[in-house]
Amino acid sequence: MPRPPQSDEEKAQTRCRILDAARTLFDGDGIKAVSMRAIGRRVGLTASALYAYFPSKVDLVRGLWSDAKDDLTRRLQDISLAHADPLEAIRALGAAYAAFGIEDPLRFRVLFLWDDDSMNDDFYSREENQSPYFVLRDRVAEAIGRGLIAGPDDADLVAQAVWASVHGVVVLNNTCPDFPFRPPGLLVSTVMDAALGGLRRGIVEGEGR
Amino acid sequence: MPRPPQSDEEKAQTRCRILDAARTLFDGDGIKAVSMRAIGRRVGLTASALYAYFPSKVDLVRGLWSDAKDDLTRRLQDISLAHADPLEAIRALGAAYAAFGIEDPLRFRVLFLWDDDSMNDDFYSREENQSPYFVLRDRVAEAIGRGLIAGPDDADLVAQAVWASVHGVVVLNNTCPDFPFRPPGLLVSTVMDAALGGLRRGIVEGEGR
Known part of the structure; x- marks a missing residue:
């Protein structure tokens, strides 16, 4: 059964959690060494859910x-x-x-x-x-x-x-x-x-x- | 047949070449991602020859x-x-x-x-x-x-x-x-x-x- 669509506030919170996770991982291992998959895993998102927020690592860094x-x-x-x-x-x-x-x-x-x-x-x-x-x-x-x-x-x-x-x-x-x-x-x-x-x-x- | 022992000048030159190679690789990929093996390969040294100059990556960074x-x-x-x-x-x-x-x-x-x-x-x-x-x-x-x-x-x-x-x-x-x-x-x-x-x-x- 599909999950109910997220509210704007929920989306903003998720975006924030993704950025926090990326920041921590980038700082520990360097941007190059961190995969989108690792970032998704840290915040409990599948790759496709993560890509809906940030289509690429460059978008994430820019965010x-x-x-x-x-x-x-x-x-x-x-x-x-x-x-x-x-x-x-x-x-x-x-x-x-x-x-x-x-x-x-x-x-x-x-x-x-x-x-x-x-x-x-x-x-x-x-x-x-x-x-x-x-x-x-x-x-x-x-x-x-x-x-x-x-x-x-x-x-x-x-x-x-x-x-x-x-x-x-x-x-x-x-x-x-x-x-x-x-x-x-x-x-x-x-x-x-x-x-x-x-x-x-x-x-x-x-x-x- | 073993190679003749290197002179002090040859050793200094080799040390210099190792440091140059490490500097370039570290800068490109970050210190963590570069192996001693990759540095040795770049200067044409076996791992054991490299370790005679720098026993560890930390020694190399310090050098x-x-x-x-x-x-x-x-x-x-x-x-x-x-x-x-x-x-x-x-x-x-x-x-x-x-x-x-x-x-x-x-x-x-x-x-x-x-x-x-x-x-x-x-x-x-x-x-x-x-x-x-x-x-x-x-x-x-x-x-x-x-x-x-x-x-x-x-x-x-x-x-x-x-x-x-x-x-x-x-x-x-x-x-x-x-x-x-x-x-x-x-x-x-x-x-x-x-x-x-x-x-x-x-x-x-x-x-x-």
């Missing part, structure tokens, strides 16, 4: 990526809205990005695809895949426009420099957890203080120290 | 890691010796680290172990495995001692902030090559300018721009 990206974007947008001052917003965005990456390293690695080559080469070049970045860049452009940043008059260059600086803290923390790093929160605020200190206009000797 | 670390350490030491001024040295060390990571992403990834778990948990906590870091930290300590850095009076915190900032540029460049980043050299110098600008003593508005 994981897309969820993480949307999650990060929403979080950054909320942070940005909470800060009227663009420099305060940039600092808070850096801290939120670091928290996102450090609290769940697996999800953070998903965003960077485990260096997987199942994506197209032009994956990150598409604007719809850059939404978290645009949240930061918009506030950097605002800071430059208001004369709050004396550094290069190039919002992309400045935003990328800030992003890279805080990205490095997350990645080092997650890949070398046994290195005697200072606490990540302190390291993030030092990196942001240094970067914004060097970028913002009107620094005088000893100010703010 | 790769150790070579990359020694290479980076030597390069940073040379850069450090070439700069009497500690702030100039720190800036040049950042640029050299970035160049090391960008010119050969595979070797750079070796340094961070592909997130491999074949290492002990305390791998990076051992001082002998931190030699590249100490080159930077020594110059940061010198800059703090000479009053050239107004930031935190903690050489480890400052050195780690500088390291993380430039590390982020390398990692983003290598993991998202299709993202429309500004040229890596420009991004590295912007990151170092911003970080050192915020850290060093005596910044006045508009100085150096």
Whole structure:
């Protein structure tokens, strides 16, 4: 006897369970080594039931990526809205990005695809895949426009420099957890203080120290 | 008839060829999926000949890691010796680290172990495995001692902030090559300018721009 059709909520829950299982298996064994069958087995689905949700492993990887990206974007947008001052917003965005990456390293690695080559080469070049970045860049452009940043008059260059600086803290923390790093929160605020200190206009000797 | 014994130079060459083959295979398929047999086959060695050089895959991974670390350490030491001024040295060390990571992403990834778990948990906590870091930290300590850095009076915190900032540029460049980043050299110098600008003593508005 056929099962009754699933509600939308049930379908969303199943999709979520599949993505969770895939994330765990990919992280343990690498994307290449994990079969769709193994993912289905972990969530109690037949191959054909699984394929109704994700027709291929690439779709699954993209689903994981897309969820993480949307999650990060929403979080950054909320942070940005909470800060009227663009420099305060940039600092808070850096801290939120670091928290996102450090609290769940697996999800953070998903965003960077485990260096997987199942994506197209032009994956990150598409604007719809850059939404978290645009949240930061918009506030950097605002800071430059208001004369709050004396550094290069190039919002992309400045935003990328800030992003890279805080990205490095997350990645080092997650890949070398046994290195005697200072606490990540302190390291993030030092990196942001240094970067914004060097970028913002009107620094005088000893100010703010 | 047994082959004549190899000279030390021949042995060093064979060791090098094994490491190159392992590096390529690990990068393509992941450490877990590559067998010692596959590595031996690639360099034309029997398993027993290979085991004479590297008794296990962990030894091979450590050999790769150790070579990359020694290479980076030597390069940073040379850069450090070439700069009497500690702030100039720190800036040049950042640029050299970035160049090391960008010119050969595979070797750079070796340094961070592909997130491999074949290492002990305390791998990076051992001082002998931190030699590249100490080159930077020594110059940061010198800059703090000479009053050239107004930031935190903690050489480890400052050195780690500088390291993380430039590390982020390398990692983003290598993991998202299709993202429309500004040229890596420009991004590295912007990151170092911003970080050192915020850290060093005596910044006045508009100085150096």
